[in-house]
Amino acid sequence: xxxxxxxxxxxxxxxxxxxxxxxxxxxxxxxxxxxxxxxxxxxxxxxxxxxxxxxxxxxxxxxxxxxxxxxxxxxxxxxxxxxxxxxxxxxxxxxxxxxxxxxxxxxxxxxxxxxxxxxxxxxxxxxxxxxxxxxxxxxxxxxxxxxxxxxxxxxx
Amino acid sequence: xxxxxxxxxxxxxxxxxxxxxxxxxxxxxxxxxxxxxxxxxxxxxxxxxxxxxxxxx
Ligand SMILES: [Zn+2]
Numbered sequence: 001x002x003x004x005x006x007x008x009x010x011x012x013x014x015x016x017x018x019x020x021x022x023x024x025x026x027x028x029x030x031x032x033x034x035x036x037x038x039x040x041x042x043x044x045x046x047x048x049x050x051x052x053x054x055x056x057x058x059x060x061x062x063x064x065x066x067x068x069x070x071x072x073x074x075x076x077x078x079x080x081x082x083x084x085x086x087x088x089x090x091x092x093x094x095x096x097x098x099x100x101x102x103x104x105x106x107x108x109x110x111x112x113x114x115x116x117x118x119x120x121x122x123x124x125x126x127x128x129x130x131x132x133x134x135x136x137x138x139x140x141x142x143x144x145x146x147x148x149x150x151x152x153x154x155x156x
Numbered sequence: 157x158x159x160x161x162x163x164x165x166x167x168x169x170x171x172x173x174x175x176x177x178x179x180x181x182x183x184x185x186x187x188x189x190x191x192x193x194x195x196x197x198x199x200x201x202x203x204x205x206x207x208x209x210x211x212x213x
Contacts, residue, residue, distance in 0.1 A: 006173075006175065006176055008173050009173065009175075009185075012173055012174045012175065015183050018194070018197065019197060019201070022194060022197050022198060022201060023201050026198065026201055026202065026205070040168075040169075041168040042168050042169055042170065042171040042173075043168045043169070043170050043171075044170060044171060044172055044173055048168055049173055051173070051174060102191050120168075126194070128198055131193060131194050131195040131197075131198045131199075132191050132192065132193060132194060133191060133192045133194045134186070134189075134190065134191030134192065135186070135189070135191075145189065146186075146188075146189035146190050146191065147189045148185075148186055148187060148188065148189045149185075149186045149189070150174070150175050150182050150183075150184070150185045150186070151182070151183040151184045151185075151192070152174040152175060152180040152181065152182055152183060153180065153181055153183055154179060154180055155178070155179060155180060155181055
C-alpha cells in the first residue's frame with residue numbers, strides 16, 4: 001500500500017451527513033434549503049483539509065430560485081454549536097438547487113464570501129432532482145472551483 | 157505577559173485524512189472535483205419516505 005502518497009483532498013464528508021443534507025433537500029422540494037456544515041479543519045503533509053462530520057439545518061428565506069440565511073441564523077448556529085457540539089466548528093455551508101444542477105451563482109458567491117472567510121471553508125450544493133452533489137471553494141476575485149472530495153464512513 | 161488566544165480560528169491540528177486511516181472506509185471519491193451522482197442516496201431516501209423501500213445499508 002502507498003497510503004502516504006495518496007493526495008490529500010480538500011474535503012472529506014461522512015456519508016451520514018450527505019444523507020442528512022439530501023434528506024433536507026428532498027423534504028422541502030420544490031423549495032431550496034440551506035444549512036451549515038460542521039466538522040474540523042486539519043493539516044496533513046502541509047495541506048489543509050476539512051472533515052465534515054455534521055450539519056445543522058438553517059432557517060432560511062427560501063423560494064424556488066434563491067435562498068439566503070435568515071439574518072440572525074449564523075449567530076444562532078454559533079451558539080448551538082458551542083452548546084451541543086463544542087468539538088466542532090462551522091466548516092462551510094450547503095444549499096440545494098432543485099433541478100438546475102450544481103454550481104455557485106453570483107449570489108451564492110457573495111453569501112459565501114460574507115459568511116465564510118477562511119480559505120478552507122467549503123460550499124456543498126445538492127440537486128435532489130438531477131441527483132447530483134458537488135463541493136466548491138470560492139477563489140480570488142469572483143470565481144469559484146469544484147474541489148476534490150471523498151465520502152467516507154466510519155468502520156463499525 | 158498576556159497572550160490572547162483566538163479561539164474562533166484555531167491552528168488546524170495535524171491529522172491523517174480519513175481515507176488513509178483504518179478507522180474509515182471510502183464510499184466514493186470525486187477525483188476531478190466535478191461532483192457526485194447521488195442517485196442511490198436519493199432513491200434510498202425516497203424509498204424510506206414512501207415506506208416501500210427496503211432498508212439498505
Ligand atoms: Zn445557489
